[in-house]
Amino acid sequence: MLTSQELLNDPRVAQAKELLLAALRDHSQKITGVRPGREEHRTEYADALTRLANARGGAPYFPYISSGLGNGPWVELGDGSVKLDFIVGIGVHGLGHSHPAMLNATIDAGLEDTIMQGNLQHDAYSLAMCERLIGLAKKFEAPLDHCLLSTSGAMANENALKIAFHSRFPATRVICMDNCFAGRSMALAQLTDRPAYRMGLPKTLDVDFIPMFHPSDPDGTTRGAMEMLQKHLARHPGEYACIWLELVAGEGGYYPGTKEYFEGLCRVCHDNNVLVIFDEVQTFTRLSQPFAFQHFGLDAYADLVTLGKITQVCATLYGDQLKPKGPILSQTFTGATASIRAGLAVLDILEEKGCFGEKGWNMERHVYFAKKLQALAERNPGKLSGPYGEGMMIAFTPGDGSAETAKTMLQRLYDLGLMGFLAGSNPNRIRFLPPPGITTHEHIDIACEIIERALSESN
Ligand SMILES: Cc1ncc(COP(=O)(O)O)c(C=O)c1O
CATH class of the missing domain: 3.40.640.10 (Type I PLP-dependent aspartate aminotransferase-like (Major domain))
Structure with missing residues (x-):
């Protein structure tokens, strides 16, 4: 047996992993839905955002610094707020936030000889x-x-x-x-x-x-x-x-x-x-x-x-x-x-999870999300058109599709707790890249409720 296999088979490794995964689960599962920022974090968070803007030479698109913990598509920010993340770093976090498989992979990687x-x-x-x-x-x-x-x-x-x-x-x-x-x-x-x-x-x-x-x-x-x-x-x-x-x-x-x-x-x-x-x-x-x-x-x-x-x-x-x-x-x-x-x-x-196939989970959720956006378009004539995209890439055009309208809508969604991003020009759209490994119908329902709330506040 290689010495590296002996390390991986060491019962202390399995024990440590179990403890870490259990701790992650216990704390992550407290994050279950959108919530606003907390007063006690407000000043410190605003300060961190200012320092971030200074350090990187410009403010980030969203006032977003994660707390480092999430649960599926839910992510906690440094001010204690929780967002429904349907953009996941523009398509990166395919299992959402704080997924146990990511911790598991990272622990294994941490035991390797090089970073x-x-x-x-x-x-x-x-x-x-x-x-x-x-x-x-x-x-x-x-x-x-x-x-x-x-x-x-x-x-x-x-x-x-x-x-x-x-x-x-x-x-x-x-x-x-x-x-x-x-x-x-x-x-x-x-x-x-x-x-x-x-x-x-x-x-x-x-x-x-x-x-x-x-x-x-x-x-x-x-x-x-x-x-x-x-x-x-x-x-x-x-x-x-x-x-x-x-x-x-x-x-x-x-x-x-x-x-x-x-x-x-x-x-x-x-x-x-x-x-x-x-x-x-x-x-x-x-x-x-x-x-x-x-x-x-x-x-x-x-x-x-x-x-x-x-x-x-x-x-x-x-x-x-x-x-x-x-x-x-x-x-x-x-x-x-x-x-x-x-x-x-x-x-x-x-x-x-069966994401692939003509009737696989990706396409099935596209149909579900698309139908809901279609219904929103019918209930809100002139305020939303679409849906557009394919599979777990889905978008809508807000209102007149101008850059201004799309930016305002995106910001409103963010404030209400839903993260998407812009795409296209003429028309400007709002796109979602829901994490394909974990997004459920329930998450899509919540996203659509937030979109409808944002639409009700738009002209
Ligand atoms: C189609 C396509 N190609 C290339 C890139 C560039 O990838 P990266 O930002 O990792 O360099 C992107 C990023 O959004 C993309 O969407």
Whole structure:
């Protein structure tokens, strides 16, 4: 037996774990619903928020500093208030707050020899995570053989871009959909269809855009995207390395495309030696299949796929024929030991809970939430439209969809105890990324009650 196994089998470890898990459970279960902040914490909390704004060079979007404890989708803040968290760090905390499986994974990680994993020295769980992601990706035979771990969605996307350019050298151009978001690096700022996010930054890449699918004109937008793609390919023959696709536009406003829309584009790209990259940093595990490309039946086109957020560690998946011929990829950190262990535990629970499948838990809760939002729209004409999105990515448009209306509504929801976030522009929407491992109908009911209360106070 390895000495490390002897440590794990030491009865003191099991005992300590049991004690910690019991203590967490006893205290976490006191957090059961929305509550306001407490007077005795008011001054200290306000001071902490001011110091946070100073330290980070600007106030955070929400006046949010967690107390460090929660219970499922409920999170306690430093002022003693409790919020219903339906945005979970923009899709990160897939089991909500203070989940015992996260503590368990973290204790195991804490007993490991190092806090961080990296490309020079890997532990067995880094291997397990890579194999797990490759296995999930190959469920329907997508040609994805390799997996590189990284610490952010942006880095996963940078790695994907590097592999694509390297493989299609000397091509230098990228095709993206209108309204897409790829991350905050210098290269990804060019892919992201938000001029404000490139303000004052030099141009690093040549990117051309095609219209995204729009449900108001399915045929027109599908045809329009194809025509624009053909035009770009004809104008810059041999210059495109890849097309970059978000299968549900996330930051862009929760617009899912369709199989027909994507398949046509992917086919033309492959015919023109242009690689297809699916950015699944936000969609991963939120639709009817672990990967959105599986949900839309696009496995054959998945040349490169990136994911992150809910996995606690990010990754780039790619096929063997794209294996770089030089040392263009590496990082000191692939992920924190605890992140990798926790990510594996999240995947276990999502699978155990039956999140996937056409009638799986993700889609079932989407239907439930969507019906409730639909009913709210009918009861509150002009104040809410929607729902939009797919699976455990769901949004609505408040009122006239102006930036002002959406911000006011988001703030109101926060004050009433529900956390969501903005998405899109013209219209501006409010989106939710409920934690897929633990969200129940009851939580959705409470979210909708809060939305209705906020609507009743709006003009
Ligand atoms: C689709 C998509 N790609 C990439 C990213 C960037 O990920 P990160 O913020 O971890 O760098 C995000 C983040 O929101 C995203 O939604």
